[in-house]
Amino acid sequence: MRAAVFCGPHCIEVTDRPDAVVQAPTDAVVRVVLGCVCGSDLWYYRGESPHTLGPIGHEFIGVVDQVGTEVRRVAEGDFVIAPFKFSDGTCAHCRAGWTSNCVAGAPFGTDGIDGGQGEAVRVPFADGTLVKVPGSGHSDETLRSLLTLTDVMATGHHADVSAGVKTGSVVAVVGDGAVGLCAIIAARRLGAARIIALSRNPARQTMARSFGATDVVAERGDAATEAVLEITDGIGVDAAVECVGTAQSFATAFAIARPGSIVGFVGVPHRVEVPIDTMFGRNIGLRGGAAPVRRYIPELLDDVLNERIHPGLVFDLESTLDGVAEAYAAMDERRAIKSLLRIGTV
């Protein structure tokens, strides 16, 4: 089969790899229909975090092609969503809903595990991992939105859930990448009364507003803090949602969070120092991490299928598998919010 591989910083190639096959009785093989590039893929692409040379990509949806003898919940021909990590569904962490912390889990597209940027994927613990999509004949728009449930939409949702967003909340979303934009969708879905998007990019500001942002702050750093405080009568926001992972975005999130609130974070932190004295003095919490996507998929899936949310709109570039290098480059250079890969057919 053909699959994208990481060959070093700024090097993505499509090569022939051994066909994905069932190796354990709990495995399934999924033929990939759509895949995409994640903002977190850019860290290794840019050489800023390590990554094994080999298969890549942890977001994909597709059709079950083969199942092991012990797989019960999905069958050949099922259209399925895979969370970005596989999980056994049975360990204490999975049972508590923290599927991204499964003791037997790992992300797709790391350490030689098949990636979603390829024609097929061996999925360990298929019953604990895959979610079958009901119905058939879904529109391309629906498929694009289903693809976001593998990571980006669920991650934006996790940022809001971590920050305690609820009905009536005043929320600020720091970061206008695909995760930040999905966090806006999620905040509106959770009933936020006011959603302040921090974005300086006109196209992303427009998308933010279409997703539910009520205010846009284009400033950065101290000026952004001042602007948010002015919007909130000097009080700060009920929930600050950090969707970048840099020192500046964390600093802004803590500066605009009102006392007693929680900063929700889902951007993989890079060179971030947590302001523990501020947290103590102003009673600001910090909560987040790798989203337990498998737990969130069912509720978000329902909203996608009923067309209540349209997260697939974050994809503003698409290509075939052969175009994967450009798909990375466009996101790296911020020419694209998020790149979709059309790999197979339903």
Place this chain on the structure above:
Amino acid sequence: MRAAVFCGPHCIEVTDRPDAVVQAPTDAVVRVVLGCVCGSDLWYYRGESPHTLGPIGHEFIGVVDQVGTEVRRVAEGDFVIAPFKFSDGTCAHCRAGWTSNCVAGAPFGTDGIDGGQGEAVRVPFADGTLVKVPGSGHSDETLRSLLTLTDVMATGHHADVSAGVKTGSVVAVVGDGAVGLCAIIAARRLGAARIIALSRNPARQTMARSFGATDVVAERGDAATEAVLEITDGIGVDAAVECVGTAQSFATAFAIARPGSIVGFVGVPHRVEVPIDTMFGRNIGLRGGAAPVRRYIPELLDDVLNERIHPGLVFDLESTLDGVAEAYAAMDERRAIKSLLRIGTV
């Protein structure tokens, strides 16, 4: 009036100070009956954090002696509890319950504000700050427990609330100081199913068990982590409660917290580095700070008056105001868990 003052590291004296008098129409003057020394007082006592030379002590209960013309909720002769910080009760943060973050508030016994380790205290914003104790003729045991509601018991409670302790939780309390011991009382009160006390001091272990600890771990560092993981079948605790504020205690709290849980912290952090990568990777939150004591007093007061909790037992040394220097020294040298000062009569 006579009051204790800080005269430099390891120097506490009792001196004559100007009598506390009503200065603003919202002030009250409280004649102190009982005061005490806080674990956080030891930081400046040891020269490890700055403190203005002058009045000290932020925990006191007493009798209202005088009220300003605009004070409505307390009157001369009322027996009252003062939270460790005064708060106006009307700002956005107070209205949201975050009284320790009042925009007009400050701790007693700092920057020249009267301290609770003295004969009387001018209390700004008396209506927003003081809580009247119903009834009269309370026993000495009850008075001692009421004194803990000014800070230490409310702070232990805040640690548990911050960590999300609820019915059935498996909780670990890191720290066997007065706050840690009160956090055990609070955890049981909140319905924890299992409470693991980390303590190596036999007397404190005994008190921890009497307050509701079901398990005691005497080890420290990695050995403590191993012991807690063994107790919890390798899973970790549902809520880790950090009541010390050192790098080691934070590290232990994060190491024993299960994925998806929250570390609640109330020890003033000193040279602590927050393990942001661990937080992200294991989805462990961090929440806490200076307890919103004023908000918590009513519910805890009810439990003290109905003898459901007995936090006054943490006082294991007592003296008059003249003995205040020894009261500090005994805590500094860990000869006492917490020192009570008998200053006036009811």
